[in-house]
Amino acid sequence: MFRPNVKHTLVTFQICPFCIRVKAIMHLKQIDIEVKYIEIANKPDWFLEKSPLGKVPILIIGDNSKIIFNLKVVLFESNVIMEYLDELVKPQLLPGNPVEKAVDRARCEFANEVIKVFHQFAFACEQDKFFKSRDLLFKYFEKIETWLQDGKYMNGNDLSLVDISYSPVFLSLSLILPTFNCEFQKKLPKTYEYCKAIVNLPCVQKAKRADYEQLVLNGIRQCNTFICLTFFLELGKDQLVDGYNLRNSEFQKQFKISFNAASKNRISLNRW
Amino acid sequence: MSLKLVSYNICPYVLRVAAALNFKQIKYDIEFIDIENKPEWFAQASPLEKVPILIVDGTKVLFESNVILDYIDSLSLPSLQPQDPFERGLARAKQEFAGEVPTNIHNIIYAQTKEKFQENIADFNWYLDKLSPWIQHKFLLGDEPRLADFSFASIFTSLNVIQPFLKEDHLQKYPNIKQYALNLLALESVQRAIVPQYSELLTQTIKTVNGYIIRQE
Numbered sequence: 001m002f003r004p005n006v007k008h009t010l011v012t013f014q015i016c017p018f019c020i021r022v023k024a025i026m027h028l029k030q031i032d033i034e035v036k037y038i039e040i041a042n043k044p045d046w047f048l049e050k051s052p053l054g055k056v057p058i059l060i061i062g063d064n065s066k067i068i069f070n071l072k073v074v075l076f077e078s079n080v081i082m083e084y085l086d087e088l089v090k091p092q093l094l095p096g097n098p099v100e101k102a103v104d105r106a107r108c109e110f111a112n113e114v115i116k117v118f119h120q121f122a123f124a125c126e127q128d129k130f131f132k133s134r135d136l137l138f139k140y141f142e143k144i145e146t147w148l149q150d151g152k153y154m155n156g157n158d159l160s161l162v163d164i165s166y167s168p169v170f171l172s173l174s175l176i177l178p179t180f181n182c183e184f185q186k187k188l189p190k191t192y193e194y195c196k197a198i199v200n201l202p203c204v205q206k207a208k209r210a211d212y213e214q215l216v217l218n219g220i221r222q223c224n225t226f227i228c229l230t231f232f233l234e235l236g237k238d239q240l241v242d243g244y245n246l247r248n249s250e251f252q253k254q255f256k257i258s259f260n261a262a263s264k265n266r267i268s269l270n271r272w
Numbered sequence: 273m274s275l276k277l278v279s280y281n282i283c284p285y286v287l288r289v290a291a292a293l294n295f296k297q298i299k300y301d302i303e304f305i306d307i308e309n310k311p312e313w314f315a316q317a318s319p320l321e322k323v324p325i326l327i328v329d330g331t332k333v334l335f336e337s338n339v340i341l342d343y344i345d346s347l348s349l350p351s352l353q354p355q356d357p358f359e360r361g362l363a364r365a366k367q368e369f370a371g372e373v374p375t376n377i378h379n380i381i382y383a384q385t386k387e388k389f390q391e392n393i394a395d396f397n398w399y400l401d402k403l404s405p406w407i408q409h410k411f412l413l414g415d416e417p418r419l420a421d422f423s424f425a426s427i428f429t430s431l432n433v434i435q436p437f438l439k440e441d442h443l444q445k446y447p448n449i450k451q452y453a454l455n456l457l458a459l460e461s462v463q464r465a466i467v468p469q470y471s472e473l474l475t476q477t478i479k480t481v482n483g484y485i486i487r488q489e
Binding site: 061075076081083084087101102109110113140143 | 319320328332334335336338339340342343346347357358360361362364365368369372398402
């Protein structure tokens with residue numbers, strides 16, 4: 001276990017995908033960092049004051065027993081925190097060659113976009129937004145497919161920072177893929193295998209809470225999103241939690257969908 | 273080594289890269305594309321179909337302006353990034369922070385309702401409030417510009433153009449930021465990165481969009 005000279009505290013939400021990547025590096029490199037959870041719906045004042053973009057994760061470097069933290073010692077943005085931790089403990093997960101390093105870092109930044117669109121896909125309540133984000137997400141996976149070569153990971157058989165950057169994407173993908181009737185494995189075989197390899201990394205498994213999948217599904221259900229309908233249609237149910245009935249016209253009106261469209265959605269991911 | 277910077281004329285993210293290249297006296301070619309009508313080769317080369325991209329030796333395509341900035345920095349000494357990993361991380365975080373503001377300014381220009389406009393103006397004030405404690409010297413890390421300073425330059429080039437359309441001078445409360453803006457815009461490398469018709473082009477865009485910023489009383 002690597003113990004930094006000064007105390008490091010990671011501030012995060014329970015299921016924040018950007019935080020999972022940072023925790024994965026922590027576990028991979030065995031860096032002693034305290035993890036402090038805050039509520040997404042109830043951010044404390046001290047957090048809003050000290051997080052310049054009001055987002056998680058932030059890494060506080062210094063004594064956190066005081067309520068007020070000096071802004072100087074707060075690192076923010078998950079890519080930045082990941083690279084800082086990568087430099088803290090050798091060997092580094094980024095290549096030394098400047099061009100290769102830049103290519104990898106760009107692919108890490110691309111992962112940010114994929115995470116954002118995945119979130120839009122999972123939490124879309126309107127069908128046009130759902131279909132738009134679904135198509136964009138597939139386009140991004142097609143791009144990843146072109147990057148993957150021989151070998152288990154993005155750059156061959158050695159793990160790199162890029163692989164860790166995509167860990168939250170593939171945790172989410174592995175959650176939803178089994179539920180849908182689609183041809184992802186056939187159309188994007190390398191990405192399918194890559195997804196399995198990343199999800200099964202011990203550091204990624206340790207980075208997520210044991211109840212991570214359940215928390216994500218509960219979050220999606222509570223928002224009554226379009227994908228939620230599809231989960232339940234697939235399961236042959238038309239009764240959602242909290243008494244919402246898919247055949248109820250008020251419910252359909254609320255989410256601007258028709259039941260027919262929702263049933264067609266059962267095969268919509270076949271376009272993947 | 274050949275470097276080609278692919279750009280469109282008023283893109284704030286391109287300006288930061290061009291300014292840094294100029295400052296480091298690195299030779300490059302620039303190719304402008306029409307962002308409303310992207311060529312096929314561009315859509316293939318740029319995974320997010322955004323500018324800037326930097327094409328190295330005609331083959332390797334680098335994308336994301338922060339990544340390109342760091343790469344440029346590695347091409348010649350002295351480095352414009354701090355040596356200490358934490359200080360370097362903090363500088364990079366500030367670069368990422370600077371990257372959010374042009375999007376906010378874009379949203380100010382494009383907001384069609386009073387509500388959206390005011391929401392984005394409030395966000396802009398939030399950013400200024402967070403930036404202010406960081407400006408203690410002529411530039412972010414002292415008297416000489418560093419990599420993160422170029423990230424902030426494009427915020428102030430666009431602010432200069434949109435200011436006549438805004439009711440208040442948002443920098444009035446922050447004389448340190450006002451001076452920082454002047455220091456950045458006075459850099460020759462920043463001036464050379466601004467296309468000659470920048471002000472007219474951006475003003476034309478603002479008028480064409482005809483957002484709340486134009487229509488407000």
